Amino acid sequence: MERLIMESFWRKLGLAVTLIVTLTLMTLAEPAGGELHKVGGRSGWIEHANYTEWSSRERFSVGDWLYFVFNKQMYDVLEVNETSYEACNSQGFISNVTRGGRDVFQLKEAKTYYFICSRGYCWGGMKLRVNIVVASPTPAPSPSGATLLPPVSLSFAIVLLIVTSLLSLQPPKMFEGSGYLVI
Numbered sequence: 001m002e003r004l005i006m007e008s009f010w011r012k013l014g015l016a017v018t019l020i021v022t023l024t025l026m027t028l029a030e031p032a033g034g035e036l037h038k039v040g041g042r043s044g045w046i047e048h049a050n051y052t053e054w055s056s057r058e059r060f061s062v063g064d065w066l067y068f069v070f071n072k073q074m075y076d077v078l079e080v081n082e083t084s085y086e087a088c089n090s091q092g093f094i095s096n097v098t099r100g101g102r103d104v105f106q107l108k109e110a111k112t113y114y115f116i117c118s119r120g121y122c123w124g125g126m127k128l129r130v131n132i133v134v135a136s137p138t139p140a141p142s143p144s145g146a147t148l149l150p151p152v153s154l155s156f157a158i159v160l161l162i163v164t165s166l167l168s169l170q171p172p173k174m175f176e177g178s179g180y181l182v183i
Contacts, residue, residue: 034063034106039128044069045077047121051128060132064107066115072101075117075126079105082114085127090118110134 037058040049045068068077077097078090097105097115107113110132117126 034061034065036065036067036104038067038069040069045075045117045126046070047075047117047124047126049125051125055128055130060107060130062107062110062132062134064132066105066107066128066130068097068103068105070101072098074119075121076119077103077105078116078118080114080116082112085114085116085129088116088122088127090116090122093118107132 037060039045040051040054043049070077078093079095079097080090080093084090084092097103105113105115107130113130113132115128115130116122
């Protein structure tokens, strides 16, 4: 009986430790996301739009996504280099973003990206230049010189609560000779 009680205790402790490790890794992990930018706003990827004006109103960062919405029978989206962008040349494109007319492209590096429509519409303005900035964290000045602590994420708070609870755990004990379990 005592052996079963101890095995149960250690099994529960093992599950608790696994939970702590998982939550800790979730807390430390980089977010997968980034902001989603619908290219062209409500209009989407169409001819005769001013994508220079649209992109000047957006702030693009590493990890963000471009969301191209267009009629795939009429248009496409190609990633090209700067020279091909300026000349509206689709020869030797870097990648074809076109899949189905509702296509996404992740901005993975801090650099300038160039996109065109290769079906003749580039000359009518269907091209996009996106400059990716690296966000430099600038700490806000603390009021009256006080040091502020960074915000704590919910998962970190949960991990802290579990760890604190586990530190107070003790293996179950049996009253000598009584057969009663004391936890």
